[in-house]
Amino acid sequence: IRWGIHSNALAYSMTTLGAGMMNSIFNFYYVKLFLNRYKISETAFHIAQVVFMIWNAINDPLFGYIQDNSRLKCCARRQFSILYGAPLYGLAFLLPWFPWRHYQEGDWVSGLHLTVALCAFDGLLTFVLLAQCALFAESSPQHESRLQLIQYSQVATLISSTSVLFCGLVSDNMEKFTYFQAFTVLIAALATACMCFTGKYSTSQYEHREIHAEDADLETSDGAFSLASIVSLTKQIMTEKNFLCFVTMNFFQVFHLAFYNNFMMIFADNLIPKDVLSSSVRSIMYGAGFICPQCLVLLSHASLKKFGYYRLILFSFYYEGVAAAVMCLLGQEHYYLLAFYVTTNMVIVQASFSLFNLPLADIVDADLIKHKRRLPLSSMVFGTNALFTKPAQSLAPMIVVTILNHYGYYNLNNVPDLHDAMFYLVCLVPFCIAVLQILTWTPFSIQN
Helix, strand or coil: CEEECCCHHHHHHHHHHHHHHHHHHHHHHHHHHHHHHHHCCCCHHHHHHHHHHHHHHHHHHHHHHHHHHHHHHHCHHHHHHHHHHHHHHHHHHHHCCCCCCCCCCHHHHHHHHHHHHHEEEEHHHHHHHHHHHHHHHHCCCHHHHHHHHHHHHHHHHHHHCCCHHHHHHHHHCCCCCCHHHHHHHHHHHHHHHHHHHHHCCCCCCCCCCCCCCHHHHHCCCCCCCCCCHHHHHHHHHCCCCHHHHHHHHHHHHHHHHHHHHHHHHHHHHHHHHCCCCCHHHHHHHHHHHHHHHHHHHCHHHHHHHHHHHHHHHHHHHHHHHHHHHHHHHHCCHHHHHHHHHHHHHHHHHHHHHHCCCCHHHHHHHHHHHHHCCCCCHHHHHHHHHHHHHHHHHHHHHHHHHHHHHHHCCCCCHHHHHHHHHHHHHHHHHHHHHHHHHHHHHHCCCCCC
16 A cells, blocks of 8 residues: 555556556447448347357356456456556557448448447457456455455546547537547547556466466366366356356446436437437536436445445346336426436446445355365356346347337438437336345345
């Protein structure tokens, strides 16, 4: 600790800062870019999302197994995975923003472009952030130390979330596309530098994890990289009741988050007239959806210590369900209330999601004790969680785009029906998800 700053927590949080800047912009803008600017066809959009969904599900447990069992330093050492993966992650982030040619409406190349961009970005995101998640679980077994990492990460996420706000202001919400492209290049460079800082300076209690063949064997008899060992370890993780409760609840949370990240701008632009909210006010509103969650988590640190993550997460589900029901009853004509509802709901969803590393780390600890492992299977637990939750990132845009196009979004036909469909999506999707999450999260028994 120097000058009141915990050096390892600072190093850890720099990856959160870098990844947060890129992820916020990527998820917020890519759907609108390909639908509105590149004019991708609905069929090509769905094909890209299906390919992405399959790759998204496979790469997490695969990379998790590799990082927990590999003999290569760049994979076995969490810090090296981040250090070497960061530059490639930054390059993958830039893929969507530069068209491969001038796209005509329904151009098949735009579909290929989306597929490559999604798979490359998610592959490098997974490789880097799985290593960071493992660092979280392995930094210390103490709850207080993990809360400190959460605090530092929330400050980093708070700073990184301003990227959407400044991107919107600089590019006039992507209207000035050249400015938008220049801003993404700047973000990629800054993010890469931040993540390399983690790779150089972070540490963990398993700093001297051996990477020789005999020590790379974490429960298998011969240490071989085999399908049987992957299946065996994954089965042990998946048979835990708490893991199943968490992963089911998390699937709906990822769906909910993708729903807001991908469509908040589209919903607001269509449901709230431009003479009610100006472009600059909208930019602030979109930015608030990413900035305020981190402020909320930082302010709730005392409540987190007092009540624990289980109760706070459960409370967030009740709030989302009640707010959605009230908004649905009031109707879409209350524009300012609608703007407030959409923004606050996005804030609550993102804020509660920011706490999810805490229950996952507890699941890692429980698995370590139950199976008497020499080293924790941190990456595998986080990767197996992602195996079942990441498909929601693709399902959300696929389902919503299909519904919107059914009501004329592709050609902006039948605007009144389209607006009704959008409003009911904004209300009913959060309500249904909240009910399902309450049912699946209530049986979780660790509760820190």
